[in-house]
Amino acid sequence: MDINQLKQDIITYSKEIGIDKIGFTTADTFSEMKNRLLRQEMLGYQSGFEEKDIEKRVDPSLIFDQPKSIIAIALAYPSKMKNAPQSKRGERRGIFCRASWGTDYHHVLRDRLSKLEEYIVSRVPQARFKSMVDTGELVDRAVAERAGIGWSGKNCSIITPEFGSYVYLGEMVTNLPFAPDTPMEDQCGTCNxxxxxxxxxxxxxxxxxxxxxxxxxxxxxxxxxxxxxxxxxxxxxxxxxxxxxxxxxxxxxxxxxxxxxxxxxxxxxxxxxxxxxxxxxxxxxxxxxxxxxxxxxxxxxxxxxxxxxxxxxxxxxxxxxxxxxxxxxxxxxxxxxxxxxxxxxxxxxxxxxxxxxxxxxxxxxxxxxxxxxxxxxxx
Structure with missing residues (x-):
């Protein structure tokens, strides 16, 4: 098996099934994110919705047997609504954030990840995976950042050069040893x-x-x-x-x-x-x-x-x-x-x-x- 050729074929196939950006990284521990999460816990900044075990959030080997790499994906979503109704006296309206427009993104990304899994298995029958979207143990932002999807902005979102921060993220831990991509440099600079x-x-x-x-x-x-x-x-x-x-x-x-x-x-x-x-x-x-x-x-x-x-x-x-x-x-x-x-x-x-x-x-x-x-x- 030519793992480098397989990686290129996966990238090509990902575009065919509607994945807007894909990146690859190692399955090493996310040490920097661990320090950030420990500080967040110490300061009482957690939401309570996340995985409680910080070690599981940063160490892929605790949630997957012998992981070799992680595939990160991103899908761009709309920032403007067509034919948006106007709020007026007697007919006041509320608003859902952009990340909640359309079908629940968990379903959309799981569909793309499932198709990606099927394709990889068709090429490598012994391939194993664990795919996650938002509610998994790993921190999507940390995976995407290290996989070169974008940089982690001061707004705590992944910012991509192509789509800004209007992207949904998901990832797939696998036993296949894909070569890692290069993370991006932080580009927020002095902007605050x-x-x-x-x-x-x-x-x-x-x-x-x-x-x-x-x-x-x-x-x-x-x-x-x-x-x-x-x-x-x-x-x-x-x-x-x-x-x-x-x-x-x-x-x-x-x-x-x-x-x-x-x-x-x-x-x-x-x-x-x-x-x-x-x-x-x-x-x-x-x-x-x-x-x-x-x-x-x-x-x-x-x-x-x-x-x-x-x-x-x-x-x-x-x-x-x-x-x-x-x-x-x-x-x-x-x-x-x-x-x-x-x-x-x-x-x-x-x-x-x-x-x-x-x-x-x-x-x-x-x-x-x-x-x-x-x-x-x-x-």
Missing amino acids: KCVDVCPTGALMEGGQLDSQKCIAFLTQTKGFLADEYRVKLGNRLYGCDTCQTVCPENKGMDFHFHEEMEPDPEIAKPLLKPLLTISNREFKEKYGHVSGSWRGKKPIQRNAIIALAHFKDETAVDDLIHVMEKDVRPVMRGTSAWALGKIGGETAEKALLMQQAVETDEEVMDEIRKGLNLIQYKG
Whole structure:
């Protein structure tokens, strides 16, 4: 077997099946990433969604028997939505981040990795693999960086010269000894735009992220959102693109290579008020195919309430009162009470006072008091 020729053939085949960029690296331990993860753990910056065992995240030999190399792939996704609906009075809209447009990227990348596996097995029957997308043990960004896909930017994304940071990443650990590609030099230089404009100050110097402050993480939590972050959320329903949209490397980057990734405007930028009372079945039918639905409807609904408060949408007062009075979930009742206070008005104040007289949940009572204080402050 000519391993170098096989590598070239894999690169050629990858383009045929819709892989936009491919790179190869060793299966050595990711020592630099290990130090970064240990520091992240020490500072309490983890999201809680990642693999808990840091050793597994950086040592391929702990998750695969005798690994010889890793193949990294990247697929470019769109940064602009065609025919995007406009948010207007009475019809305010939220937004899902670009990484949640179209079909869940986990499915798209697994499809490409599966096809790549089939091709390699057809050439080398004894080949073994372990493929991962996002939820695997290894850190996608570390693999992609070492495989020459791009450099790790200050926004904690892989930035490619061809597609900017608008790329999905995946990797395949294998027992085949492919020659490694050369990593790219960091090209962020003195640019600090992403760090400077991060709404919550979650981006630290040196490409470190405090996940607990990151809006992308906060939109996925299910409890009450801290007051300091509610005002930063805007109309975001899932994720945050700020650190990407300000990046100079992303200027003019907008690729529509994959039909699965094209957004449905009514899903990527949906009306807010209908989300408040959407059923589990309706949510699954409409949003179940996008990556932003993985935590269920609760975070999306809470974020929609906060977005209505952001817009101070007086036409949503009756809807918010209904949620405050009828929803069985304290987070929804309480967040609606706070939103009513942000929007203000006689109807909202009256409803808050009436709910205060019957509410039994102490956290919701706190939110009602916040709402009433906001109205009184305005008065």
